[in-house]
Amino acid sequence: MRQQQSILWQSLACLVLLGLCLFGPGTLPASAEVQVEASLSSLSFPQDRAARLTITITGTSRTADIALPEIDNIQLRSQGTSSQISMVNGDFSSSVMHNYLVQADKPGKYTIPPLKVTAGGESLTTQPIRFEVTPGGQQPGAYPTPTRQDGGQIAFIRISPTGSHYPGEIVPFTIKAYFNQAYRVEDIKPPTLRGDGVVMSQLSDQPQQTEESVKGRMYHVLTWETNLSGIKAGEHPISFSLDATLRIPQKRRVLSPFGGSGFFDDSFFNDPAIDSFFGSAERKPIVSVSPETVFTVMDLPTADQPENFTGAIGDFTLNVRATPVEVEVGEPITLTMEISGTGNFDRVEAPAFPENPDWKTYSPSAKFSNQAKSYTGTKIFEQAIVAKNAAATEIPPLSFSYFDPQQRRYITKTSKHLAVHIQKTAASAIASPVQPVPAATPAQSRSAAPASPAPGIGGGLAPIHLEAGSYHARIVPLFAKSWFLTLCAVCTLLLLTVFGLAIRRRNIEKNPEIERKKHKRLLLENDLKQIERAQAAGDGPSFLALSKTAIQNQLGWLWNIEPAALSLADIKSRLSENTDLLEIFQAADEAAYGGASLTDEKMQEYFTTLKKKLEELS
Template identity: 30%
Template sequence: MRNESRISKAAARILIAALALACAASNSFGAGASVTAVLDNSETGVGQPVQLQIKVTGSTSVKPPRELAVDGLDIRFTGQSQLLEGRNFQFSYSYIYNYTVMPMKAGTFKIPPQTIEAGGSTLRTPELTLHVADSPGQSSRPNRSGENIDPRQIAFVELILSKTSAYVGEMVPAVVRLGFNVRTPVESLGNGVEITGQGFTAQKMREPRQAIETIGGKTYQTFTFKTALSPARSGKIAIGPVEVNPIVRIPRTSRSPGIPRDLFDMNDPFMDNFFRDPAFAPSTPREIKMKSEAATLDVKALPPGAPPSFNGAVGNFTMTVDAKPKTAQVGDPFTLTAKISGRGNFDRVTAPSLEDEQGWHKYPPSADFKSDDDVGISGAKTFETVISANERKDHIPAQLFAYFDPIKEQYVTLRNEPIPVRVEGGSAPTQAPVAPAPQTAAPAPSLARTGPKQQEILHQITELSAEPQSFTPLFARRSFWLAQLAPFLVLLGFITWRIRRAHLDNRDARRREALQHEAAALQRSLRREDVSPQEYFSRASRAVQLKTALARNVDPNAVDADVAASAFRADEATRRRLQQLFEKSDEARYSGGQNGIRLLPPDVRNEVLELIDNLRA
């Protein structure tokens, strides 16, 4: 009996709802269409938006205006909703079109009547007046929608570090998480998300991952940003807070008296929640200020005793090396391809160095990085380095790459086996001996004639030679070509010797050309304004090394501040400036990523350029 009673009540509700909708439809279609337009506030200030609503009742075929042009006002369509109203079983179905009106200047503005086509008839909205003061505080009726809203009640922001202790230069993954209550949907994240603080750098954040989550019984729209931090100094570093100023839509608390709590007075919570849903109520966009709690990172300095090939890489890496071709002449290039894979601060991963560079000339490498994650701390970096041998070689020396492993807390040096190659070259080929021309056989002695001499019948014909004569042309004879081979071999040996001599003489010219090309590229990059201080000082010190190498014909990698000052006979002030430049370049080795670092001031950049330009032999 109890089940039958429940079924009867449910059927009654369904029947009543169907009748109500039928009555609403009949009343809506039976009555003529009407339109109203209202502003939620007739007075506001410059930069303070108000909401315009156009409500069309009694028609299901409506074409509202999409653009409203008023000088001094920025009016934009923000969406539409539907409303079912009922009173004494008299129902009406309406469409509500929402617009945001943003005042651009002070004054009194008239929003002219708008023409709307509804159900084959033409409707016109009333003219509306909006008074805009110079500032929000001068408005006699300020918009109070959401004035007392606590951002912590509708949204949250948090900063999560993967660890609280790290080494200088180590990449620390971090997550920034934003959440907004679905009843106050977010329109934009303002100027974006930024992690404030000093003493560290942060990787650039990519597009966030969005999701709908239930937290503490409330439903939130969440945005998850991933990044990685790299501390630049030891000690305790404050990370954050994260500051963000999003724009959210705050529902207005006033409700239409025509919407009852329970349409059928059956104490049905579904009906109450349906009509109280903020999606059916007008809302106002508002900027809120959010700030997370700061985090603390305990940073340890790298231990002493770093290997010579260490350039600041911190993490865990592996290395593979290959060389092509396997055979070449002295001075011809080999291409070394080194691939370093793993996880760490790849911006400090540099090309491996040769274990023994004696007899080899090395050119600046190229690099290509491919990331395996969202923040660029895992992947593979490939270097291509061109080297050439100055003498005969049977192998390419081993490659060395050093890094610091923060898990093992020790330095690790990767070394590959020497690569077997064959470098040929040397003296010109020796002259091949000329084969002696074949000697003709001595004529056989004529046999003594026996018997009396016969009387010649034709006395005009002389006696034929005892040796047979050949009619083969001279150029077809083997002895002729053997005689020509000797000068040809001499000429070939001379040409080979000249080419080899020119190749050896041109080695220094090729080296200078490569250094000049690199120096010119660095000079152009030093005049750019979008280079971080760390990268700028590193390039500037390299430019000094190249300029010194070109002036004194030395290896640029062996040039330091003292060598450069001596090469250009610099005074004491210039020597100190060079030492400061190289010190700042060395400090940049442990600074991690470059994102988030401010740009170098123009006056400092000009001083560095002036210092380099004034270095003259």
């Protein structure tokens, strides 16, 4: 069936092309003007990369003869040709593009002289092109030296050196995936870490895209900037793998309706562009694996380790301030502690307030704001403190300790004393005595001005009406008048209409709580699917890691806590009776450090229990 459809499509393609050949000459001029243009993809590029030179010949569908010049320290490599046919307002036009890679042996300013092109029986020349080659942008020693196997591969991975580090230390790391431009690769997945004892932060879905030359071949390069962190001491072999799909175009076989080879075997009908349009492609999955490297994790020194050290590793500063500084006894003061720098902020905790009989403290809140890199930023803690009496005159110093991997020693940052003014609680205000109003003296009474006559007296009387006005049988109050009742009815009806529309609009709008529960259910379904796939593959470590993530996601939503911040201690304090989830979570933690394996029966038992308990929580 597929073969019959393929033959049918190929026959239709032949008929269409035959029609173009028969009726095309009426619209395509017999002697179309041939034009030649040369362009360079970049007029400035580094030495370790290349630019693309394109020579476009318009007015012909045939290839042309191009005389390539010899330029000192410049190499021109052919990358094939492509053709294009377009129709505008019934007029056909065709063009052929010759592609070359321009590579330089050393930096400098160069010029591509006019190129002589012979096409359509005419000899034409292009305009000269001036360009500059800058020194290579890759730093010496930043990446391993290319191996002999790198050249010519469809894809390969290079990684930056690892070195020796401490548990929990954030290590900037670079992964570069190279894809040969001679092949078409699609559906590229981010690299995954292979190995135990080391964790990697999540990779971006939009890596940096560049081009590089390796052993004379051009490669598309995807670069991911990420972080690695060791979780236990030792030497951990690690590598990175990447999944992608290789698209292999299938050669289109043109069947001549007249049999044998003939007009339809012309090179025009065998053009790669036409093959790509009418042909098909085979997709083949490929996996690229980086060379294995060793990530060494050293134990933190135990000598001189401060008591308040919580595992923070990096380089930090401490800034403490209090507002307001003038309060009454019992009024709260906000203590703001800012820890800025570079390191593992997930292990940075608020400095402990020293025990003091004059102060009462509350639990601090935390907020982290990072910069372009996730391991650089500021973590702000806000803590409410209350003075118990007026004897408190200052806030004692606070200290924060961390380990500096560059200096290989512990450092303690201590804040200064903060002066405050605590006032006693104000007593009830005493009412001020009312001053008596002095009585007026007889002289003041005599000197007082006479009272003004009441209005209407004398010339202020209303005029006398000689005719009687209209008479009313009875006085009707406003609320009993018909027009007033009608107005009230209209207003009431309008109010009810507006109220009904408001209720209808509120019912139409999505309920945030319903949406939140829906998202929670979808998240649980996705987590369970991933866990089930890991179970089917028999991957015990992945099964436990995904189970831990599912528990964190559901409990984080339930308790309104960042899922990644939930630890075994947090879950024990809140789920004292739910031993099943605690058992699975503890097994996942132990597997992350010890690499324990699970049997198929144990994974099935864990999966059934996990699904039941998490569905009950949702």
